[in-house]
Amino acid sequence: MMRLPPFRWHAPKDLAEVVRILAGEGPAARVVAGGTDLFPNMKRRHQKASTLVGLAGVEGFSGVTSTPEGDVVIGAGTTLRALERDAAAARLAPALVEAVATISTPVLRNMGTIGGNVCLDTRCNYYNQTWEWRRAIDFCMKCDGTTCWVAPSSPRCWAVNSSDGVPALIALGARARLVGPDDEREVPVGDLFRDDGIEYLAKRPDEVLASLIVPAQGDAVSTYRKVRRRGAFDFPVAGVAVRLRRDGDRVAEVAIVVNGVGSSPIRCTAAEELLVGEVPDADRIAAAAAAAWKPARPLDNTDHEHSWRKRMVRVETKRALEALTA
């Protein structure tokens, strides 16, 4: 049996109590919502906690609401399945719901939450292994060791941002509400991430992601495309979320966000600039897709061959743009 290590367990009813426990216990305490990321990681001894704070019973932590203006507010504890089935979210934030429906499997989505998917630990073939496997290669920089085994001369960790929800949230211009012991703040979802496999979240350890706010999309359209080996279970080895608004024949606004090919989601600004103000014909789309391919820098630390993953960023960006402009 691969058992969880022992821990103290708290299950508060309100968020103020959660942040009070986190502030009191420091980094030895962690929150857990669905448990589908943290528990496997704790079983493999990647992530450690002497105290766990269960979020499932926190009042007001889950649920999807929409305003008359078309904003969608999603409690961080909303299960992926509940979000996937929410008719208002599907209408108002299509790229997000499409992305969420591709995560792992239906039974896992019954448990995993959107907050957990946003805060998902970065992944790597040299990290997501049992303790015995990792000891056999003398551990890696991200956990218990000093060397990055995918790039041994690298001073940094290259574990991969593997969240399907994150690129969609960034493309849709979503904001994250963070609650700490003394304050709360709202930041663009893109500002939550750092380009580092270890310190990948810009959130303070005593802050809890409470909710996500997707602003009204007006007449913008959006979609998400994911590359993986199997039709279920697998994390993205490349993915792209695109939001696009047209004014007549021309592109008025566009956001292109790539994931699975770096330690953080990547906003493809060069590709976006090629489209804004232009008619999105086949040549323009091909040029934008080529520009989106450039900042993708996958290394050989996930499933599939990394040069193919990079090429697929171009292919999937083209397909997404074609689908949204057809």
Place this chain on the structure above:
Amino acid sequence: MTVASEDGARPTADDPRRKAHVILRVNGEDHEVAFLPHKTLLEVLREDMGLTGTKHGCELGECGTCTVLVDGEPQLSCLLLGLQSVGRDIETVEGMAGADGLHPLQQAFAELGAAQCGYCTPGFLLTAEALLRNDPQPSRERIVEELSGNLCRCTGYLKIYEAVEQAAAARTAPGAGR
């Protein structure tokens, strides 16, 4: 030792080395159980309650073998704590067959050879049961999607899909008991 909260449904555990003492509702019956706070529902069912019908597979959420129903919804018992299961309605494969014999899904799996080694079968049965409660006549496409979190290394899945369809037909046939 165990500390149950005032409503009894939200236990906490201040000492990781002391067993929690709680009530779990499994297959319609309340059971008094004591287990260490870090034990998963899978471990509690198998080791502390003797309910070994729920199988232990990858333990990481990557196979679906340990699926049970929690408040009617399929969940992975390897990634749910026993403490998180308090106050919820848990159903395992042991609760499927009744006094009048096998459950229609079990009958169909047996008749069509949808189980070979049988290890994944409890997870498939419960996932399929949750599907049929919500959608008594699911399309093949829906069955494939809903069962996509359960791995079977023997059957190639086709017999499993056919068994779910046969059970759905039997259940909705005139005079069907359930």
